[in-house]
Amino acid sequence: MTTAVLRAAVALAVFVVLPFLCPPASAQVPEPPYRNLRVLPQNITRAELIETMRWFSFGLGARCEACHVGPPGGAIAEFDYAADDKPLKLKAREMLRMVNDINDRQLAAMPDRTADGPRVACITCHRGQLRPLILEDTLTRVAAASSAAAAVTEYRTLRDRHLGDGTYDFGPQPLMNVADRLAPADTAGAIALLRLAAEFHPRHLSTHRRLASLLLATGDQEGALFSAVRALELSPQDPGARRLLDRVMGR
Ligand code: HEC
Numbered sequence: 001m002t003t004a005v006l007r008a009a010v011a012l013a014v015f016v017v018l019p020f021l022c023p024p025a026s027a028q029v030p031e032p033p034y035r036n037l038r039v040l041p042q043n044i045t046r047a048e049l050i051e052t053m054r055w056f057s058f059g060l061g062a063r064c065e066a067c068h069v070g071p072p073g074g075a076i077a078e079f080d081y082a083a084d085d086k087p088l089k090l091k092a093r094e095m096l097r098m099v100n101d102i103n104d105r106q107l108a109a110m111p112d113r114t115a116d117g118p119r120v121a122c123i124t125c126h127r128g129q130l131r132p133l134i135l136e137d138t139l140t141r142v143a144a145a146s147s148a149a150a151a152v153t154e155y156r157t158l159r160d161r162h163l164g165d166g167t168y169d170f171g172p173q174p175l176m177n178v179a180d181r182l183a184p185a186d187t188a189g190a191i192a193l194l195r196l197a198a199e200f201h202p203r204h205l206s207t208h209r210r211l212a213s214l215l216l217a218t219g220d221q222e223g224a225l226f227s228a229v230r231a232l233e234l235s236p237q238d239p240g241a242r243r244l245l246d247r248v249m250g251r
Pocket residue numbers: 021022025029030033034035036037038039040041049053054056057060062063064065066067068081082088089090092093
């Protein structure tokens with residue numbers, strides 16, 4: 001890993017306190033030399049290594065023991081960090097190679113790239129989760145495997161658990177995107193997703209507009225009228241909302 005990546009990692013770790021991820025770890029992490037570094041520099045200091053590992057843990061929402069072997073419930077000092085027994089550690093190493101390649105080779109070769117240009121870190125994609133899925137992909141998968149209703153339940157669960165922690169975008173757009181994907185084959189499901197968006201984002205114009213046209217298409221005149229009026233209330237000058245109301249009124 002380059003020093004710039006390490007600096008970014010240290011800066012991140014300084015600003016982000018990680019009380020729940022291996023709090024007593026630092027004091028017990030072994031001193032160099034480290035025995036099995038294939039990607040990180042051999043001359044890495046103990047402080048840099050600890051910050052890098054915290055950067056992994058924070059970026060992936062994973063504890064040290066997700067990648068390193070130790071006695072169950074055992075102290076951090078008893079871990080065999082050099083061992084490559086855990087598949088997740090091997091994957092993390094490949095990821096580290098990938099991130100270095102992106103930053104040091106691909107981004108470095110971007111035209112007009114400046115020295116302080118943004119760099120990619122684990123958290124850029126992972127956002128605190130092992131599987132870096134964005135919300136609309138997660139919900140689309142649930143809807144495909146089960147039902148739109150299950151996707152609605154999943155959204156509520158994820159929102160309760162993750163609102164404000166940066167893992168997912170709980171704004172209206174991901175829900176609208178899922179609704180758009182569902183609409184051709186499952187209009188009722190798409191409407192359920194849009195109603196969910198309207199519940200959490202009652203002032204989002206496009207949600208009400210889209211809801212009105214889908215409701216109209218299913219013959220729910222009353223529901224369509226309600227949503228069209230709501231859209232016009234939110235944006236009295238909006239020609240789209242006006243046209244929609246005319247359509248609902250049969251004008
Ligand atoms: C997502 C997986 C992952 C997590 C979580 C993780 N590590 Fe690591 N760790 C690695 C990888 C991969 C390497 C080897 C890097 C290389 O090959 O250059 C490593 C190497 C190490 C080493 C050097 C071992 C040696 O002698 O070669 C230590 C010490 C270490 N980690 C401690 C920790 C601590 C403490 C934590 C928790 C704060 C932690 N790690 C969290 C993946 C992880």
